[in-house]
């Protein structure tokens with residue numbers, strides 16, 4: 001029986017251990033094992049997290065279910081780069097040894113994962129899946145925006161609650177160890193949470209005589225997670241390299257002419273490896289076998305992506321719908337067209 005996961009996730013962000021649990025299918029045993037046993041067997045949780053897990057097993061489930069969303073957002077943002085947010089379910093760490101580093105990429109992973117936790121908890125609250133929260137209770141009565149006054153109605157996402165829970169749970173690990181890396185992880189976690197709140201939008205319904213919109217009911221809703229992903233990706237580009245000050249309480253910019261990081265900036269301290277070749281120590285899986293674009297000039301060009309090792313080309317035949325004709329009434333008929341496409345993949349190291 002492989003009901004409970006084993007292994008450790010030292011130093012890894014908490015959410016990452018949750019996926020481990022999911023991969024090992026322990027979710028499906030939750031009913032029989034109960035939350036106590038489940039929480040006790042998730043590797044890598046610190047005591048405070050185990051306690052929260054036992055108290056809020058459904059919240060944990062929401063976090064676990066939301067993981068694939070922030071992972072695929074991470075992979076979307078870096079799809080054309082040497083580091084492409086590759087995850088592996090083979091060991092218990094999801095990102096290999098990558099997260100032992102303090103690189104820009106790790107800063108992004110911490111930020112996007114804690115943003116993902118906020119997003120999935122708030123969504124689960126709104127959808128009535130949790131006993132501990134629902135819609136934002138403070139959004140009652142009436143209020144005003146640029147277009148005038150409106151009544152709060154519908155379900156406003158309770159993002160404040162989700163941020164508090166995420167902070168208590170995700171940050172618990174870093175609060176145990178007060179070192180430079182913990183300080184950076186906490187900062188990037190918070191930057192990620194703030195990125196979700198930043199894109200809350202007011203959504204409204206019009207009422208009144210023949211849609212005159214003289215009366216509006218509105219609710220505050222989180223934007224699509226893509227907005228958060230795009231924002232954090234920009235923050236990754238402008239991430240600030242820092243050193244921890246001599247008291248271990250805050251950051252100083254690593255270089256005199258660099259700006260000091262704001263609360264919304266991502267921070268890192270270590271230069272990144274080039275991610276060209278597989279290297280377990282740096283958590284790099286290398287770019288061998290990655291599909292590259294021969295005519296592009298950017299990061300996904302074969303030149304850059306393959307790190308000068310060259311590429312293999314395979315000619316594949318692809319079937320697409322073509323010569324589609326509309327027929328009265330009402331059908332569309334297409335032909336199957338066969339197309340030859342060349343797919344280029346990076347060579348491995350020779």
Ligand SMILES: *[C@@H]1O[C@H](CO)[C@@H](O)[C@H](O)[C@H]1NC(C)=O
Pocket residue numbers: 293294295296297
């Ligand atoms: C390759 O890059 C070119 C130029 O940027 C672009 O027009 C083309 O769509 C890309 N091809 C693929 C398969 O992505």
